[in-house]
Amino acid sequence: xxxxxxxxxxxxxxxxxxxxxxxxxxxxxxxxxxxxxxxxxxxxxxxxxxxxxxxxxxxxxxxxxxxxxxxxxxxxxxxxxxxxxxxxxxxxxxxxxxxxxxxxxxxxxxxx
Amino acid sequence: xxxxxxxxxxxxxxxxxxxxxxxxxxxxxxxxxxxxxxxxxxxxxxxxxxxxxxxxxxxxxxxxxxxxxxxxxxxxxxxxxxxxxxxxxxxxxxxxxxxxxxxxxxxxxxxxx
Numbered sequence: 001x002x003x004x005x006x007x008x009x010x011x012x013x014x015x016x017x018x019x020x021x022x023x024x025x026x027x028x029x030x031x032x033x034x035x036x037x038x039x040x041x042x043x044x045x046x047x048x049x050x051x052x053x054x055x056x057x058x059x060x061x062x063x064x065x066x067x068x069x070x071x072x073x074x075x076x077x078x079x080x081x082x083x084x085x086x087x088x089x090x091x092x093x094x095x096x097x098x099x100x101x102x103x104x105x106x107x108x109x110x111x112x
Numbered sequence: 113x114x115x116x117x118x119x120x121x122x123x124x125x126x127x128x129x130x131x132x133x134x135x136x137x138x139x140x141x142x143x144x145x146x147x148x149x150x151x152x153x154x155x156x157x158x159x160x161x162x163x164x165x166x167x168x169x170x171x172x173x174x175x176x177x178x179x180x181x182x183x184x185x186x187x188x189x190x191x192x193x194x195x196x197x198x199x200x201x202x203x204x205x206x207x208x209x210x211x212x213x214x215x216x217x218x219x220x221x222x223x224x225x
Contacts, residue, residue, distance in 0.1 A: 032212050034213070043116075043202050044214075
């Protein structure tokens, strides 16, 4: 089955700088990679996703890149703001089943 | 509010108690899920329901018993839990089983004493 590894587990970034979170996956047939943001006291919220037929997707300050050959994908947040502080989860969905497997999460701190 | 409502938000129960967690969605979704979130562990899929039929049971102990009376409601019945079952229990829904986007509720923080 799919296995998703996420790094780093904690990331501190100065406000205004960029943050990058990286994930790798094991199943080469995986075809969908969502990113979720979880704020304190809330459930995870889908913020961006990418499918395997696309290499990059951007939504305002957030972008995701996918390298199918290397089996890794990354979340990029530019011009970080205090409200970006949260836990971010990457995930992968295998092509053979309907399971979405989550990474362990990255706690992002935006420093004033 | 995301459209998926979980109650209660917090629950403290003894190991001999019986309690139930409730999840409700009015998004018109046909698939619903229970996840367990523990500290420093990935989100663990527990149960999957599609059109009120259970399609996944991820080797979850029998002290957790799900129920899906209709496509809008999902319950997790708890009995004789262990302290290691303390965690955040998240409910999620999606348009259909194979649909990509999940909508999560805010979760129930469960503490077993």
